Amino acid sequence: MMGPVLAACLLIILSTAWISQANEALCKKDGGVCSCNNNKNSVDCSYKKLTAIPINIPTDTENLKLNYNKLRELEPTAFHGLNKLTYLNLQWNQLQTLPVGVFDHLVNLDKLYLTSNKLKSLPSGIFDKLTNLNKLWLQNNQLQRLPNGVFDKLTSLNDLRLHNNQLRSVPEEAFDSLEKLKMLQLQENPWDCTCNGIIYMAKWLKKKADEGLGGVDTAGCEKGGKAVLEITEKDAASDCVSPNTTTAIPIGTMTPASVIYDDIHEIKVPQENFQKFLGYQEPDHLPTQPQCLMSISGYLGLMMSLMLTSAAILYVFHFLKKA
Template sequence: MEATEAYTFSTLTNLKTLELWKNKLRRVPSKLPSNMEVLKLGNNRIQVLCEADFEGLAKLKVLDLQNNKISIIQSRVLSSALRLESLILDSNRLELLTGPLKLSCLKRLSMQNNRLSSLPLNFFSFLPSLHFLSLSGNLFFKIPQELPPLLWSLKMDKNLITELKIKDLNYLRHLSELTLSENHISTTNNALTLSNLSTVDLSKNQLKAVPTGLPSHLRMLDCSHNFIRKITLQELSGVCGLKHLFLEYNNITVIDLDARQHCLQLSDLALEQNHLSSFPKGLPDTLVRLDLKGNNIKDICKETVKNLKRLQVLNLRSNRLSSLNSEVLAYFPRLRRLYLDGNPWNCTCDLIKIRDLLTAKQMEIKSGDCATPAYYQGETWLSSTKILNNCGYNIWHGMKGKAFLESYAKVSLNHDSSNIDTPTDYEDYYDYDIY
């Protein structure tokens, strides 16, 4: 549908919701009924908005115009929509707003994936009720000034911001969610001290250290894909409420937390693809998920893991482990998912003993293949009958190999074998729900 005739909807006086998604409309339908509350015109070809388009729509609450071709919005174009609460203008060609939008009831404004680099002076002075603002995917070099004081969520990822300043955010006392990923931020200048700040995303920036001055009630911090080299208590001291910390894809070689003395309550810690040569020390005993994939860890000492009794997911893929200590595994009574593939395993009979301990726990395991000795290369040590045959006598102190294999077969039948070294739709499983 490319157009609607005048008065097409005007006689439908009780019409409250109109959705005309994915058509070929070039303008907003005219003479819409005055009882209209929800109008969705996304994925069309609308280029221009006129004040007359929304004349009489005093009850309109939701207006969705995403994925059109709008480049300019005049300040009075929505002056009739006095009760508008949600305005979505994502993925248009917006370059200019000629003035403020006087929408005193507006709570949600999304203009992401456009071409905006600035906003009109006093733009937010006429949006006193705004709680959610998304300017992601634009051309802003800094955070706009004089944001609404009641703002709860601010999304400015995929812009050109290079640094934060205290004056950018310090008056936003209600701000809870801040998204600044995929910018060029190298420093935050203690601008994240807001008392109600709960979630901060600074991934894919140019940080060389974890920001300092974080609020004590912060629950999620994402600093992945940066240039951080060291994690110390200087950055995390006092952040007692932190549950989820994402630091994957950095250059971290040192972690000095001593979490127990500083009340860290981490549930999820992601350290994937860093440069750690040993299992981190001082991790909090509250950890449920720990990702150490793609580091240089060669062994695991019981001193570093003895307090991790709540751990359920442990990812050690693609490190330099060649063996496991059975005493270490005893410290993980709640472990449900263990990823070990991609390591250079030395498949001795001692390692096969570990296999028995792991399968007894009925967990999901990715064990990986043998690197040594040469005659076991390519064998999956968790399930290889070749290795089991050769080690059958050693495991049970003289039990005949045949008897061992028979008992192994019974265990395999009783155990859900789909959880062991089977392909799945995901590479690594993490459920990072914030609770």
């Protein structure tokens, strides 16, 4: 017979194993897609090929991993009810935009990772409610501009990564609220040091370099090989127009329609391009000539079938009436 001490030890081992398994169990509420660790209030949905965020993630979740999936967009209410989140990882997805207000309920968020997506722009006020945020990683995207005041509310931020994007300048006062910043990564952006829009950034980086902020020398000019913090007002004398700014066309420079019309007949269009336009484009563009003929043929065939069917029905009714 099993001794009482051995039985007690076996019971403890089995209980520990059961508790461990329960803590790492699949989240039942979201259909068993993600792994949950209840002791750490952690939900791991990474590497699941997800195209949408699982529903009913436990409301007490503090750490949520959604990295390495196939998310292209987020619902505006995707994180509503998850106001205890302190860690959110959305790295290595295919996000192209962020809806306004998607992070507004995450008032306790400490770390937000958006690295390696396809973001080209950010909505105004997208981070305004994240006043406790310490880390914000936006590197390896396609950001072309930053909205005015995008970091104004992030007074607790100490780590900001913007490297490997398409930024040419930042708005005036963009970094002024980041008094607790300790690390800033700006390399691998095409910073335009010929336009006076870079002067604010150059002066701010120079000041922060003197204060010992890490990473301020990582911003290099697209041309010339200088660091942005070395640029002076003389270097950036041009009053350039941002490529993201819409400007009205002066009336005096508009080309009269008659001139445009007169020049049309002189445009030489290669025969192969003309044929491509008429009949050889991809199926998801203009229909080809054979496709048009097939569509017409199908339509006529359908009409003929309907006419024959109608005639047959009328003949049957007529025959039954005589009978």
